[in-house]
Amino acid sequence: MTKSPGRRVGVLGGTFDPIHIGHLRSALEVAEGLTLDELRLMPNARPPHRDTPQVSAQDRLEMVRCAVAGVPMLSVDARELARDTPSYTIETLELMRAEMAASDQLFLLLGWDAFCGLPSWHRWEELLQHCHILVLQRPDADVEPPDALRNLLAARSVSDPQALAGPAGNIAFVWQTPLAVSATQIRQLLASGKSVRFLVPDAVLAYIDAHNLYRAPN
Ligand code: ATP
Numbered sequence: 001m002t003k004s005p006g007r008r009v010g011v012l013g014g015t016f017d018p019i020h021i022g023h024l025r026s027a028l029e030v031a032e033g034l035t036l037d038e039l040r041l042m043p044n045a046r047p048p049h050r051d052t053p054q055v056s057a058q059d060r061l062e063m064v065r066c067a068v069a070g071v072p073m074l075s076v077d078a079r080e081l082a083r084d085t086p087s088y089t090i091e092t093l094e095l096m097r098a099e100m101a102a103s104d105q106l107f108l109l110l111g112w113d114a115f116c117g118l119p120s121w122h123r124w125e126e127l128l129q130h131c132h133i134l135v136l137q138r139p140d141a142d143v144e145p146p147d148a149l150r151n152l153l154a155a156r157s158v159s160d161p162q163a164l165a166g167p168a169g170n171i172a173f174v175w176q177t178p179l180a181v182s183a184t185q186i187r188q189l190l191a192s193g194k195s196v197r198f199l200v201p202d203a204v205l206a207y208i209d210a211h212n213l214y215r216a217p218n
Helices: 021-033 057-068 089-098 112-116 124-130 147-156 183-191 202-210
Strands: 008-014 038-043 074-076 105-111 132-137 171-175
Touching (some): 008 021, 008 089, 021 038, 021 074, 021 105, 021 132, 038 057, 057 074, 089 105, 089 124, 105 112, 112 132, 124 132, 147 171
Parallel strands (some): 008 038, 132 171
């Protein structure tokens, strides 16, 4: 394979309420498997009234920072939290692109469910002008796409994610078995006074404990 001249940058958005080992293993496996230079975890802004009680956007961000500290390929991109309302992905990608060289490759990571919802996204048909899309899919999943995406997949998908060439424009599937952990489960464990050790990195656990997050009020 000829080495692409540009940097290879991935981006994974999420609520990260809190970040856990499922997110981190998935991110690391994509970064290693696709030889990315950097994979940015991007916490999403939510309207302030939708934040979990006791847990602010700043806390979610700090936990992501704790999680990636010392992990060379993973980083944090806080730009969507600079606003307190949700950002459109297309606008985030435009901003990222403006900071990158024209030959740099940008990869947007999306779970299958998010990918299927694409046709409802603001200016969704422009997304591939700025990035490639990596669809994270379970090996055992059924992959019948919605009708609105059939033509796009036929025109833009490539079977080998390693073969994605150029800065943007194609779609590839990445098959991964996700770890059976969710942020919902972690919030529930904490609210019932149980431990989440080994479900989140130790540094994240220390942050949760120090700030008394997600626990039921005494
Ligand atoms: P919640 O339980 O609050 O819905 P979550 O654990 O699903 O949260 P999100 O912040 O919503 O976490 O997820 C961000 C991204 O990470 C999404 O694309 C989601 O599909 C993916 N993701 C969530 N859990 C896992 C997991 N265990 N393994 C791999 N990817 C995951």
